[in-house]
Amino acid sequence: MLSVYEGFFTGGARILHSDVVLGLQEGGQHHRVLSVHGEVLREATRQPMRDDACYRSLTAAGVQVTSLGRTYGLPEDAAGDPAVFTGPELAETARAMAGADVILSLKEQPLGLLNQRGLPRRPVVVSLHRSDPENQGGALDELKAAIADGTVVACVCCAESTRAAYEAAGIPAGLLHVIPNGVDLLRFRPDPARRVRLRAALGIPDQAPVVVFAARYDAMKNVPLFLRAARAWLRREPAGHVLMCGSGMTEDQPGLRADIEAAFGDDARLADRLHLLGVRRDMENVYAAADVVALTSAWGEAAPLCLIEGMMCGAVPVATDVGDSAAIVSGHGFVTPPDPDAIASAWDDAVAARADLAPVLAGSRERFSRTRMIASYAALIDRVHAEAVRQPLPEPFRP
Template sequence: MIVAIVITGLSVGGAEVMLLQLLERLDRARFQPHVFSLTTVGEIGPRIAALGIPVEALGLRTGAPNPLRLWHLARRLRAIRADVVHTWLYHADLLGSVAARWAGIRAVAWGIHHSNLDPSLNKRSTLAVARLCARLSTRWPRRIALCSEAAMRSHIAFGYDAGKMEVIPNGFDLARFQPDPQAGVRLRAELGLPDDTPLIGLVGRLDPQKNHGGFLVAMGMLHRRLPLARFVLAGRGVDPQADGITALAARSGILDACHLLGYRADMPNIMAALDVLVSSSHGEAFGNVIGEAMACGVPCVVTDVGVSAHIVGDTGLVVPAGDPAALANAVQTLIEQPATEKAHRAQAARARIAVLFEIGVVVRRYERFYEDVARA
């Protein structure tokens, strides 16, 4: 079965990394994937191509899709004789479906990796595309895959066709993300810190939904109680050259205690080095960084958004979104817990990911999903 994947772009993000993990493990004896990016190949495209999977970039400009490029995509879908077209993210859901229809392909599935459609946290253009997709969802896709129950509920409320939905959670590679006692030694040495320095981390691109400002305010409160603690922020746009994030850190009084690492390719090492991972988000469809940290045996403090509380279970702590004092208190609780309790949480966190979100199980679900779309 030839499966054409059409995705908005291939820069590093939760949905894009999940696609890479899926393609790394897809049964190539049964499925032949072919990836089309509407924009660029980004950082993920070459990694997919290294698997022997064709990757093509259309070079569409944001906000101004060229109909000729879409017609080219339709011709390519027809040329490879795609049996199923699986689109990832709103713009690809819309434009990929147009191209598939021009190519005469009706076996189309949509992929949604977003949950919070709050107008204050999303671009107007994104909401406009999502609203149009909601109207078209009764006719264009055969099935819709969503990464969480929270995403399903919010999109049903937004007007999407509930009868076509299936929740397939993101999965985690327990061989790649695993406990590593030396990771903390390496990262502290890189940062010039003593081996016993408490490290609290936030991993994610600079985006309003991730609420970096709320994290920094909370850590400012915490730093007054735990002055030796240091704060590691990693992700696209989170670097010393970003005036916005440095200003927020300075305003919270912890600029000198923050390490702004930007994008890192060695994310398993970063995760395993932390004492606590924090997700301060206003909204999350499925917090990949939470599962990655847990797979490394790192306890998490998360805001009660999306399915973050479900991912963590009782292995970490959950606080209300937008409550920096509660966030600071929860992190302090985990930092100051006895060594035996830390070890128990570490083991429980990894075990929970292994039982609920192991990547191999998730890939098998996608394979059944493609078969269902083709048969529908």
């Protein structure tokens, strides 16, 4: 198996896909990963591949990870068309593909590489993790081209909203398979000791209500709306604290600083209880310390990992109705309109209901199991491989 990544940078899709690769390798498949970019600049954060948590977990498990060595968004980027690949890059890709029976593409962006002429013919399964295919630049066209060519033989949708959006965009329904996201239930679980330790490290009292917002700094996440809700909630909850973590959620992100100033205005003192944690490698501790896991996204979400991971650690989810968020939250938390006062009120309700909802959250753990997700991926890949053996794809014509 070969997985092709656009690059290694923080985000739920990469975390989820990397966990799938690890799970499939644990189950006996042999996997390697090829990354188009070796370093990226996103959310004002420079992210080298070798510093990435997913890269480290994959290589620690024996998964070979290589890169074409490209950079993205950095000052030293070479000028030129990013869709034009060099001879050495195509040769490296061909060598990686030749050793694989099936290829997994992390989202549709790597298809710009896999669609290049002259590469070995292998069945490709594309993992789709958003509900807005029209906002993915030229990637949707690359997906359609790969389907028309017969290269893409299946698409894994992490949510029903993903399946519906891509079918509406013209992807054949028979290629779209829904495999809901799952998480490691041993890692993500309520843990009083973790809760106490993280709160102590941040100077937060044991009984203080805490809201966590785990997202990268991106317009899709609607950070200004979250901050306006945080101001409204902190004004009415004098003991409350808000945690913000993810790529770009730091003091040195100018956009975030401006958003905080705009949201809090004359109530800047309230921001003393706003904790900017940046990228964390211990999200199980952060969620365990929280009472509420919040999401205020405006578009693009499919099955947000933050809601699932937070719930499994005992935090009550409160989310806007984007993608499958409402279906995930249903019966476990609260869905809100994109209004800061309504969101702040829902956080109050979530804090008050946390003890009553604990048995409900505990009872839903199997639904969000990583084991279930990995087994579904393995079954689909086995089917794709069996069909490819029966009907091998023709090699491209070489004059």
